[in-house]
Every structure is written in C-alpha cells, then in structure tokens.
Amino acid sequence: MRGIQLGTSDLKISRIGFGCWQLSPQFWGNVPLDAWRAAVRRAPELGINFLDTADAYGDGHAEMELGKLFADKGLRERFVLATKFYWNFDEGSFRFPDTRRERILRACENSLRRLRTDRIDLYQVHAWDPLTRAEEVAEACRQLQREGKVRWLGVSNFNVEQMDLYRGRMDLVSLQPSYSLLSREVEARELPYCLTHRLGVLAYSPLSRGLLAGTHLPGAKLGDSRDEHPMFSEKALTRLQAGLAELRPLAEAEGLNLAQFAVRWVLSHPALSCAIVGVKKPEHIEGIVKAAERTLPPPVWHQAARAMATAKREACGEPK
Numbered sequence: 549m550r551g552i553q554l555g556t557s558d559l560k561i562s563r564i565g566f567g568c569w570q571l572s573p574q575f576w577g578n579v580p581l582d583a584w585r586a587a588v589r590r591a592p593e594l595g596i597n598f599l600d601t602a603d604a605y606g607d608g609h610a611e612m613e614l615g616k617l618f619a620d621k622g623l624r625e626r627f628v629l630a631t632k633f634y635w636n637f638d639e640g641s642f643r644f645p646d647t648r649r650e651r652i653l654r655a656c657e658n659s660l661r662r663l664r665t666d667r668i669d670l671y672q673v674h675a676w677d678p679l680t681r682a683e684e685v686a687e688a689c690r691q692l693q694r695e696g697k698v699r700w701l702g703v704s705n706f707n708v709e710q711m712d713l714y715r716g717r718m719d720l721v722s723l724q725p726s727y728s729l730l731s732r733e734v735e736a737r738e739l740p741y742c743l744t745h746r747l748g749v750l751a752y753s754p755l756s757r758g759l760l761a762g763t764h765l766p767g768a769k770l771g772d773s774r775d776e777h778p779m780f781s782e783k784a785l786t787r788l789q790a791g792l793a794e795l796r797p798l799a800e801a802e803g804l805n806l807a808q809f810a811v812r813w814v815l816s817h818p819a820l821s822c823a824i825v826g827v828k829k830p831e832h833i834e835g836i837v838k839a840a841e842r843t844l845p846p847p848v849w850h851q852a853a854r855a856m857a858t859a860k861r862e863a864c865g866e867p868k
C-alpha cells in the first residue's frame with residue numbers, strides 16, 4: 549500500500565490505520581483475543597503500519613495487549629505507534645478529563661510501560677479539556693518530546709479555535725476527527741484548516757462503527773454499545789437502507805464492496821491522510837486495503853454523499 553507523510557512530521561504512514569478501540573469491553577464486549585492478535589500480526593504484511601490506540605481503551609487493556617504482542621521480535625518496529633491521553637481513570641470506576649501537567653507525564657509513563665516500548669511515535673490529546681490551560685498541556689508535551697519519549701504531537705476531536713490555541717504553543721502534526729459518509733461536520737471548517745496548516749488528518753469511525761458496511765440488518769442485536777446508539781435503532785437502520793441501496797451500484801462499479809467503498813470515499817477527501825478502521829479480526833483488514841488503491845471520481849463522491857445525507861435526514865427524522 550502506498551504510504552503518506554503525516555503532516556509536517558517525518559512519519560510515513562499507511563492510508564489505512566488499525567484502530568484498537570475494539571479492545572474496550574465497555575463499548576465492544578469481549579472481542580476474542582486470538583483473532584485480534586492475528587489481525588495485528590497480519591497488518592504489516594498487508595502494508596498497514598499505522599496503529600491507533602489510547603490509554604483509555606479498556607482502561608489500559610488495549611495498550612497492554614499490544615505490549616504483549618510487541619514481545620514478538622521486531623513487531624514494534626514495523627508500526628508507527630499512536631496513542632492518546634486525556635481521561636484520568638486511576639480512581640477506579642470514575643473517570644474524568646485530566647490534562648494537567650503531572651497527569652500527562654504520568655499517563656505517558658504508564659502508556660510506555662503498558663506498550664513495552666521506549667517511545668510513542670504520535671502522542672495525541674484525545675479531546676479538548678476546558679479545565680487546563682493550553683500552555684500547561686504544551687509544556688508537558690514539549691518536555692516529553694525533549695526526553696525522547698514522544699516523537700510527534702496530535703489532537704483529536706478539536707475544532708478550529710481549539711487547534712489554534714494549541715498550535716501556537718506546540719508543534720502539532722495531526723488532527724483525528726470523526727469522518728465518514730454519515731459524519732461530515734468537519735468538512736466545513738476543520739478539514740480546510742488542516743489543509744491550510746499542513747496538519748495530517750486521521751479519520752476515525754470511517755465505517756460509522758460498522759454501519760456503512762451494510763451487514764447489520766434492522767432489528768438484529770449486536771451485543772455491544774451499538775445496541776443503544778440512535779443510528780443503530782431499528783427505525784434508523786431501516787431508513788438508512790435506502791441510502792445503502794443507492795451506494796451499492798456505485799461501489800460495484802468501482803469493483804468494491806460497501807465497506808471498501810465507504811473507506812475509499814473518506815480517503816478521497818484531499819485533506820485526508822489515513823482512515824482508521826476499527827479491527828477485531830484479520831478479515832476486517834484483509835479486504836479493506838483495496839480501498840486505498842485510488843480515489844473516487846468527484847461525481848461519484850458527490851452522488852454517494854448526497855445519497856447518505858438524504859438517508860441520514862430520514863433516519864434522524866430531520867426536516868428536508
């Protein structure tokens with residue numbers, strides 16, 4: 549798979565990223581670990597080198613499982629490793645946003661220990677914390693860079709004003725926003741901002757948590773937090789079927805299935821560096837790499853966008 553340089557960093561990453569949120573039992577139930585481990589080992593063979601995790605995924609579980617795998621000789625070095633800080637989950641069941649200096653330094657030590665590595669390639673602020681000043685966050689991040697524990701810095705779920713506040717104080721190289729055919733809010737301001745300021749964009753949930761793969765039928769129980777998600781309600785899923793039906797021939801004309809098409813749609817935006825797909829098993833990544841072979845012709849991109857915008861309005865009961 550063709551790689552891409554992430555923003556102004558020297559990191560060369562694959563256009564498909566491997567997302568590790570799935571090892572968060574609170575959201576995804578108990579994902580079988582053998583299949584997940586096989587997927588991590590398979591990723592580099594397919595050309596996928598970007599691994600995205602967070603300390604909060606399963607309160608350390610995802611990082612810990614990755615760390616165990618990195619005991620395999622040479623596996624760690626085959627990845628560009630990204631993790632995140634923001635949630636303080638040290639106090640037991642109660643978690644809260646905490647980006648104070650001391651907490652960031654401790655969170656980084658904890659991530660390094662769990663991941664069994666001596667450096668994080670991309671350290672991301674998971675979300676905007678209104679309680680801690682940007683100067684304080686920046687100071688801690690710069691210290692971690694000076695110490696060689698962190699190579700590059702990124703943010704996630706930030707808007708333009710929030711990125712501006714941080715960019716002036718530290719050398720940011722990327723934004724990680726939600727972006728898919730059903731989640732296009734960042735097109736108006738954040739994606740153009742990233743293009744202007746040469747920030748890499750790592751899109752998360754490119755399949756809308758699997759919905760855009762078209763495999764989940766209305767009424768089926770998935771046994772994870774999607775069962776409570778409004779877009780997975782029987783009513784919403786029923787209404788979204790019309791949009792998916794419009795996508796199918798567009799995907800077939802490109803020689804793709806729906807999941808591949810949805811990821812290619814995301815990667816066709818000029819601001820996009822990488823689409824981070826949530827993975828539970830090797831089958832989730834085997835086919836998806838095809839999505840990154842080329843971009844969609846603009847008329848097809850717009851037709852797909854229109855089809856899902858209409859379906860989403862219907863699903864959410866919004867006025868036309």
Ligand SMILES: NC(=O)c1ccc[n+]([C@@H]2O[C@H](COP(=O)([O-])OP(=O)(O)OC[C@H]3O[C@@H](n4cnc5c(N)ncnc54)[C@H](OP(=O)(O)O)[C@@H]3O)[C@@H](O)[C@H]2O)c1
Pocket residue numbers: 566567568569570600601674704705724751752753754755756757758759761763807824825826827828831832833835836
């Ligand atoms: N920064 C943040 O705040 C944030 C938030 C969310 C996610 N993320 C990151 O982004 C990653 C991806 O996001 P996500 O997990 O929300 O959404 P996603 O990639 O849109 O959906 C993942 C789900 O889709 C299904 N799937 C995956 N590959 C597939 C394929 N090839 N064909 C058919 N179905 C497939 C799987 O579930 P089923 O097979 O059970 O349907 C999988 O659990 C996460 O793992 C995490 O690293 C970051």
